[in-house]
Amino acid sequence: MDNHSDSTVVGPSLVPKLEILRGAGAGSKISLKFKTRLGREADNDVVLADPRVSRYHCQITFEDGKWLLTDLGSANGTLLDGLPVSVPQPLSHGSQVQVGETILAFVDPMDEKEHPINPSMTIIGGKIPPIAKPKSAPAASDSGNVPRMVWIAGGLILILMLAVAGIVLWQGKTPAAPPVAVQPPESTPAATQIAAPIAEPPLALKFEDDFSDSSSGWDDAFSKDYTKQYGNNQYHIEITTNNLVVWGLSNRNAADFEIEVEVSLQDSEPGNTYGLIFRYVDHNNYYRFDVSDDGYFLLSKFEAGEWQTLINWTPSAAIKQGQTSNILKIAAFGPEIAVFANGQELGRITDDTFQAGNFGFFASTFNGPHIWVSYDNLKLRTPAEQQIAVIPTIAATRPAPSDARLPDAPTPTPKTEGDTLPATPDVAEPAAPQPQTFAITATQTSTVTAEPPPVPPVETPAPLPDFVTRDQPPARGESQLPGKFIFPVYDAARGTYDIFRANTDGSEREQLFAAAGQPAANKTGNTIAYRSWQADKRGLIVQELGQADYWLFEPYFEAAAPVFSPNDDFFVYHSRAGRDTPALYRTLGTESQVLRRESIPIEGEMPAFTPDGRLVYKGCLNNACGLILTNLDGGAPQQLTNTPGDTAPAVSPDGATVAFMSNRDGDWEIYTVGLDGQNLQRLTTAPGGDGLPVWSPDGSRLAFVSNRDGFSAIWVMTPTGRRPHQLFALNGSIDGIVQVDTAHSFGWLEERIVWTP
Numbered sequence: 001m002d003n004h005s006d007s008t009v010v011g012p013s014l015v016p017k018l019e020i021l022r023g024a025g026a027g028s029k030i031s032l033k034f035k036t037r038l039g040r041e042a043d044n045d046v047v048l049a050d051p052r053v054s055r056y057h058c059q060i061t062f063e064d065g066k067w068l069l070t071d072l073g074s075a076n077g078t079l080l081d082g083l084p085v086s087v088p089q090p091l092s093h094g095s096q097v098q099v100g101e102t103i104l105a106f107v108d109p110m111d112e113k114e115h116p117i118n119p120s121m122t123i124i125g126g127k128i129p130p131i132a133k134p135k136s137a138p139a140a141s142d143s144g145n146v147p148r149m150v151w152i153a154g155g156l157i158l159i160l161m162l163a164v165a166g167i168v169l170w171q172g173k174t175p176a177a178p179p180v181a182v183q184p185p186e187s188t189p190a191a192t193q194i195a196a197p198i199a200e201p202p203l204a205l206k207f208e209d210d211f212s213d214s215s216s217g218w219d220d221a222f223s224k225d226y227t228k229q230y231g232n233n234q235y236h237i238e239i240t241t242n243n244l245v246v247w248g249l250s251n252r253n254a255a256d257f258e259i260e261v262e263v264s265l266q267d268s269e270p271g272n273t274y275g276l277i278f279r280y281v282d283h284n285n286y287y288r289f290d291v292s293d294d295g296y297f298l299l300s301k302f303e304a305g306e307w308q309t310l311i312n313w314t315p316s317a318a319i320k321q322g323q324t325s326n327i328l329k330i331a332a333f334g335p336e337i338a339v340f341a342n343g344q345e346l347g348r349i350t351d352d353t354f355q356a357g358n359f360g361f362f363a364s365t366f367n368g369p370h371i372w373v374s375y376d377n378l379k380l381r382t383p384a385e386q387q388i389a390v391i392p393t394i395a396a397t398r399p400a401p402s403d404a405r406l407p408d409a410p411t412p413t414p415k416t417e418g419d420t421l422p423a424t425p426d427v428a429e430p431a432a433p434q435p436q437t438f439a440i441t442a443t444q445t446s447t448v449t450a451e452p453p454p455v456p457p458v459e460t461p462a463p464l465p466d467f468v469t470r471d472q473p474p475a476r477g478e479s480q481l482p483g484k485f486i487f488p489v490y491d492a493a494r495g496t497y498d499i500f501r502a503n504t505d506g507s508e509r510e511q512l513f514a515a516a517g518q519p520a521a522n523k524t525g526n527t528i529a530y531r532s533w534q535a536d537k538r539g540l541i542v543q544e545l546g547q548a549d550y551w552l553f554e555p556y557f558e559a560a561a562p563v564f565s566p567n568d569d570f571f572v573y574h575s576r577a578g579r580d581t582p583a584l585y586r587t588l589g590t591e592s593q594v595l596r597r598e599s600i601p602i603e604g605e606m607p608a609f610t611p612d613g614r615l616v617y618k619g620c621l622n623n624a625c626g627l628i629l630t631n632l633d634g635g636a637p638q639q640l641t642n643t644p645g646d647t648a649p650a651v652s653p654d655g656a657t658v659a660f661m662s663n664r665d666g667d668w669e670i671y672t673v674g675l676d677g678q679n680l681q682r683l684t685t686a687p688g689g690d691g692l693p694v695w696s697p698d699g700s701r702l703a704f705v706s707n708r709d710g711f712s713a714i715w716v717m718t719p720t721g722r723r724p725h726q727l728f729a730l731n732g733s734i735d736g737i738v739q740v741d742t743a744h745s746f747g748w749l750e751e752r753i754v755w756t757p
């Protein structure tokens with residue numbers, strides 16, 4: 001691809017679209033992804049309200065530089081230009097696809113202006129006349145050519161003048177030491193923003209790639225949430241879920257260098273970013289250069305698993321906005337690092353954390369679940385005496401799904417004379433966190449209501465591969481959530497839980513109590529109630545942080561899940577002392593007593609307080625089991641939900657909503673319901689286990705524990721389930737049986753996480 005072609009730098013998106021010519025939504029256009037599925041079901045990429053369309057009718061895929069239409073065994077078949085599709089068929093501009101009574105046209109933006117789609121030309125049962133294309137472009141009128149030629153000539157003259165001026169300035173000036181984090185003022189014209197060169201020439205071109213050869217060494221991979229692959233003489237990264245980062249590495253080690261690449265944002269929802277990763281040492285140590293679709297950039301580093309901002313989000317007129325192309329460049333020589341867009345310096349910093357490493361490209365989603373970016377015309381220059389080394393692939397190539405006919409990535413081979421084999425830096429990838437299973441532990445809550453058939457244990461999803469992560473700097477305008485988390489982590493080697501506290505981003509982690517779990521906190525977060533598993537003080541304890549003194553207010557081993565009252569003046573918990581079914585208890589001074597309803601103990605577990613002093617708990621009422629709301633004296637009981645698997649309730653600070661976890665749909669997920677029992681909503685849908693919800697102190701967020709990526713982590717989302725994203729990994733499981741007391745240990749079903757101010 002010509003690096004100087006105007007068409008590759010500016011212009012509208014080149015992503016093909018489907019235009020609905022007939023049927024529901026006629027006239028609307030839908031951007032295609034690498035794999036776009038059409039059908040009636042809600043989880044299709046294109047949902048068609050057509051009774052003659054199958055649940056999963058057909059799909060369009062981008063393969064080996066072509067767009068292909070495939071029928072998915074639909075009941076009524078798929079027609080392409082009036083002919084049935086039995087094997088994958090290529091699409092071209094104007095091709096008409098008929099599914100049921102719906103007709104769609106394939107729109108190629110490259111041909112759309114010259115050959116617009118005419119909805120009146122829809123056909124049924126016959127071949128559409130081909131679109132006639134002229135053999136050569138018609139000559140433009142003189143009046144149209146003169147301004148264009150003037151602009152081109154003027155641009156060439158300006159470029160020549162700038163080049164001459166740059167040479168003169170360089171020859172007569174000794175480079176000064178660059179300042180830390182310098183950004184050119186936005187009001188200064190690009191032609192006058194002349195900074196000291198970051199390195200002395202000469203530089204030699206050591207590696208280049210136009211991605212026409214799929215064996216040039218970039219890794220590819222496929223899953224339901226992302227794709228990265230060669231195609232159409234470019235390297236593509238596409239993501240179809242939110243809060244995910246996917247990168248492709250060159251698998252070459254470089255120390256001092258200039259790297260330049262043409263980056264095209266093919267399609268994206270607002271707020272997502274793309275750019276370059278460089279001096280990549282391992283999964284937890286590298287630099288990252290972000291660019292957004294609305295003209296902002298960010299320079300940051302990920303060191304020892306924690307983000308640090310080097311240049312904060314900054315707007316620049318040099319960055320072209322929207323679905324277009326930008327020439328991005330990084331110059332890194334020793335500790336001096338500068339970033340550029342379209343030939344203009346954006347900013348520079350001095351940082352010597354990482355001196356060498358791999359480099360590559362990334363795409364990143366935040367709120368919006370879709371981004372598609374392509375990369376082309378990569379050039380890497382280094383000092384003439386420096387060599388770059390090919391690295392054995394860190395991110396292993398993963399096979400395509402069985403229904404995707406995509407070429408396998410061959411073994412990487414050197415592409416330029418600067419490559420050498422196989423000098424690998426002494427870098428060890430960190431071991432992936434050990435996956436665990438969130439077991440479905442059945443706890444009897446009623447002797448009169450039959451439990452449903454047992455649900456099989458939830459399979460823990462495989463951990464994310466090394467080239468995919470949830471770790472990324474905050475989105476622009478997003479600040480760190482306030483407060484701290486208190487949470488238990490199971491130590492499999494010791495067979496017990498420990499309680500930790502950390503900031504909401506996982507930093508400043510500290511152990512509060514050993515051999516302890518089921519934490520609760522008072523309003524200030526300075527006093528903790530918990531379940532102690534230590535042999536010499538087993539039971540329920542309350543203790544002020546930083547103090548050695550504690551109060552063992554319930555010595556029975558069967559007691560669990562304590563909570564503070566709204567005024568922090570007593571505790572409620574559940575216990576199996578003297579009974580098979582747990583019952584609710586409260587403290588009265590130094591004593592405890594069972595809660596009763598009409599002189600009968602209230603059977604239930606996992607209690608939570610409402611702000612006005614009522615209780616929500618897992619239990620049964622009138623032979624129906626689920627979540628129950630009651631006064632502390634047992635009066636005015638109300639059934640909120642009617643599924644026995646509903647548990648771990650958490651009441652919002654405004655007292656209007658209860659969040660809880662349930663396996664009612666065969667998998668542990670987070671739900672909410674109004675305190676009046678209305679408006680039941682499921683908030684999470686990911687595979688694996690999601691549970692133990694907790695509200696932020698201000699009620700604006702819901703946090704929960706999830707193992708959807710193959711390890712336990714604390715996630716957060718809005719109260720309506722929007723923008724779920726990982727905050728930090730727990731570095732251990734949330735689910736385990738305490739070995740010193742297996743009879744009274746019920747794993748994560750009796751655990752809690754706490755969000756304190």
